[in-house]
Amino acid sequence: MFRDRIAASKPLVFLLCLVPLAALVWDTIQNELGTDPVAQLEHRTGLWALRLLLATLAITPLRRVTDWNKAVRYRRMLGLFAFFYVNVHFAVYLFIDLGGYSADIVEQIAKKPYITVGFTAWLLLLPLAFSSTQKAMRRLGRRWGQLHKLVYAIALLALLHFLWLVKADKREPLAYIAVFALLMLWRLPWKKLSSPDRRPSPPPRTHAPQTQSD
Amino acid sequence: MHPRQRNDVRPSEITPERVYRQRRELLKMLGIGSVGLVAGCGSENAPSAAIAEDSSATEKPLTIAKKGEYTLPDPQTSFKDATHYNNYYEFGTDKSDPARTSGRFKPTPWSVEIAGHAELTGKFTLEDILKPHALEERVYRHRCVEGWSMVIPWDGISLADLLKRFKPTAQAKYVAFTTVNRPSEMSGMRSAVLDWPYREGLRIDEAMHPLAFLSTGLYGRELPNQNGAPLRLIVPWKYGFKGIKSIVKIEFTDSRPRTTWNLAGPGEYGFYSNVNPDVDHPRWSQRTERRIAGDGFNLFGNRIETKPFNGYADQVASLYAGMDLRKNF
Numbered sequence: 001m002f003r004d005r006i007a008a009s010k011p012l013v014f015l016l017c018l019v020p021l022a023a024l025v026w027d028t029i030q031n032e033l034g035t036d037p038v039a040q041l042e043h044r045t046g047l048w049a050l051r052l053l054l055a056t057l058a059i060t061p062l063r064r065v066t067d068w069n070k071a072v073r074y075r076r077m078l079g080l081f082a083f084f085y086v087n088v089h090f091a092v093y094l095f096i097d098l099g100g101y102s103a104d105i106v107e108q109i110a111k112k113p114y115i116t117v118g119f120t121a122w123l124l125l126l127p128l129a130f131s132s133t134q135k136a137m138r139r140l141g142r143r144w145g146q147l148h149k150l151v152y153a154i155a156l157l158a159l160l161h162f163l164w165l166v167k168a169d170k171r172e173p174l175a176y177i178a179v180f181a182l183l184m185l186w187r188l189p190w191k192k193l194s195s196p197d198r199r200p201s202p203p204p205r206t207h208a209p210q211t212q213s214d
Numbered sequence: 215m216h217p218r219q220r221n222d223v224r225p226s227e228i229t230p231e232r233v234y235r236q237r238r239e240l241l242k243m244l245g246i247g248s249v250g251l252v253a254g255c256g257s258e259n260a261p262s263a264a265i266a267e268d269s270s271a272t273e274k275p276l277t278i279a280k281k282g283e284y285t286l287p288d289p290q291t292s293f294k295d296a297t298h299y300n301n302y303y304e305f306g307t308d309k310s311d312p313a314r315t316s317g318r319f320k321p322t323p324w325s326v327e328i329a330g331h332a333e334l335t336g337k338f339t340l341e342d343i344l345k346p347h348a349l350e351e352r353v354y355r356h357r358c359v360e361g362w363s364m365v366i367p368w369d370g371i372s373l374a375d376l377l378k379r380f381k382p383t384a385q386a387k388y389v390a391f392t393t394v395n396r397p398s399e400m401s402g403m404r405s406a407v408l409d410w411p412y413r414e415g416l417r418i419d420e421a422m423h424p425l426a427f428l429s430t431g432l433y434g435r436e437l438p439n440q441n442g443a444p445l446r447l448i449v450p451w452k453y454g455f456k457g458i459k460s461i462v463k464i465e466f467t468d469s470r471p472r473t474t475w476n477l478a479g480p481g482e483y484g485f486y487s488n489v490n491p492d493v494d495h496p497r498w499s500q501r502t503e504r505r506i507a508g509d510g511f512n513l514f515g516n517r518i519e520t521k522p523f524n525g526y527a528d529q530v531a532s533l534y535a536g537m538d539l540r541k542n543f
Contacts, residue, residue: 028513034310035299035506036362037513099517101502112497165497167360168407168478169307 006073013074017081020048021088038097045089050158052082054179057155061186076132079151083129086122114164121157124150155180273435276369279348286353289508291364293433299506300440301358302459303408304393304400311402312440319399321443321460330390330466333381340444344430346379347371351434352427352448357489357524359453361498364506368448369431374422382418382466389421390414390471391447392463408474414447414458415471415485417533425450425529428461451523451530453487484543488534489524493543 002008024044027033033040056079062071094102108115128148130136137144159180162173298313305312305319324340349369357363377389393412397403403410420426427448430437437443442459449456455475465471475483482496491501503520523530534542 035295036309036504038504038516039362041513096513097504097517099514101517104499104501108499111494112499114497167307167497168303169405171405 004070006070010074010077013077017052017077020044020085038092041092042089042097045085045092046162049082049085049089050162050176052078052085053151053155053158054176054183056082056151057180057183061183064186080129080132083125086125090122114161117157117164118161121154121161124154124157128154152184273431273438275435276349276431278351278369278434280350283350284352284354286355286365288355288365288505290353291366291507295506296364296366296432297438297441301360301454302402302440302442304402304410304412304460305440306402307407313438315401316439319396319439319443319460321437321439324444324462326445326461327463328380328465329463331383331386331468332466333383335380343376343445344371347375349430354427354448354450355524356448356450356454356457357503357520359455359483359487359495359498359500361500361503362506363503363518363520363524367433368427368429369434370427370429370448372424373426373428373447374424376428377421377464380466385468386418386466388418388467388469388471389416390463390465390467391416391458391461392465393458394460394462409477412458412474413472414456415467415473416449416456417470418466419533420449420530423530423533425526451488451526453483453489455483456487486534486539486542488530488539488543489520490522490539490543491520492522493540 024041028037028041031037056075059071059075059078063069094105098104098108109119110116128150131140131144131147140147159173159177162176163170166173299309300312301309302312302316305316306314325337326340326343327337328335348371350371351367351369353365353367355363356366391414394400395403395411397410416426427450429442429446429448430444432438432441437446442457445461446459447457447461470485473483473485475487476485489500494500500520502517505516505518507516521527
């Protein structure tokens with residue numbers, strides 16, 4: 001029925017990615033979100049979006065370390081789920097938190113740096129999400145890889161969004177920033193150190209198009 | 215004699231904690247819900263509906279001499295929410311931390327040092343400090359700088375009444391408050407998120423304003439540790455962080471005291487920190503707020519407009535006549 005193990009495990013990964021949502025819905029129905037349910041919904045959807053985003057960025061180091069190249073086939077799903085949770089996050093903020101004052105969003109985006117960067121990250125995710133189909137990949141060719149390099153900027157903006165909204169105790173956002181930094185650092189040396197037979201090192205300027213660019 | 219017992223409470227009126235805890239356990243075992251709990255709450259003090267629904271209230275009931283002068287039409291926050299959603303960084307930075315981690319804190323015995331420009335200074339036990347005063351209940355709006363708010367019935371005494379007893383001199387232009395410094399009992403102090411100990415301050419005329427209040431309880435009970443036991447400040451027209459908790463020192467000064475959040479972020483937290491919808495915080499809009507009140511399911515529609523001076527403008531705006539409140543935020 002499935003082409004291989006990866007294909008067979010995808011439905012499972014899909015369901016796993018829905019677990020945080022299910023937990024949120026459950027806690028909401030059970031009134032288990034605590035004193036400030038809105039803040040909880042925002043925090044948890046935001047965290048899961050960020051975690052999934054970092055998961056997509058972990059695929060490349062994972063491939064380098066484990067030689068498990070097929071892991072890349074999970075990446076689109078993880079990325080789309082990150083996008084999904086960001087949308088829920090944004091919707092909660094816009095329609096539940098701001099509630100009757102949704103029009104304030106314009107002013108908020110303009111005036112509050114953490115909202116400015118958060119909103120920008122969401123905007124930048126849109127082209128990535130809409131170009132995630134096979135068809136779009138084929139049509140965009142090498143530009144697809146270039147376009148999807150935006151994910152680094154998005155991750156940075158998302159981390160800034162988190163860092164700037166925290167009042168004093170920056171440990172949690174800093175932990176996520178550390179993970180991101182680690183995933184980035186991992187890329188630099190591994191690119192050069194990875195076995196040349198598998199990935200011939202191209203001349204610096206004329207970078208070969210990488211369909212699964214990272 | 216329990217040191218924090220008010221002298222106007224007869225011992226016979228108080229159910230020993232051990233006894234009512236046992237009762238409560240029994241009731242729980244029998245599956246009797248919140249209605250049964252009232253029996254253990256000390257009926258003399260007629261616990262409010264908000265407290266009756268909560269089984270976690272273990273603080274001693276207080277005898278309140280005066281009620282009804284400061285009330286609000288707004289629905290009150292539940293006891294559970296007011297005691298489980300606290301910004302008290304000495305006990306951790308998550309708002310659920312203080313209720314969880316403050317059990318080790320010992321608010322008795324307690325003494326407060328009165329210092330600075332006053333005729334009467336020195337170290338006083340909390341009992342001595344409170345003795346001449348009758349406890350009063352005041353329902354105040356509580357607006358956090360983060361954009362949420364509550365409505366809480368506080369029990370305590372007028373700050374002005376207390377301060378006057380120490381006869382501040384003409385040099386007393388400000389009043390500085392300091393929180394207790396006990397890292398061994400306050401696990402949040404192990405991380406340097408703020409410059410400990412926590413300090414706050416008021417201009418003397420602000421401190422002498424009739425609305426300024428020192429709380430020793432809420433909802434007719436002694437303050438739980440997470441709410442600032444055994445003595446905390448309430449300044450309802452200012453953002454919540456001005457309401458310094460677990461006060462050990464009150465000093466009359468001639469210069470503006472350094473205050474903790476102002477030191478941490480001078481561009482974000484001013485000395486005055488009056489609730490002001492027209493002065494935005496860089497992070498949070500102050501135009502509106504999310505009201506945490508009532509009970510049950512309030513996911514939607516709890517955002518309301520923030521009022522100047524948190525709705526106390528009629529009483530306090532004159533304190534700031536002629537001042538540019540955008541500069542003196």
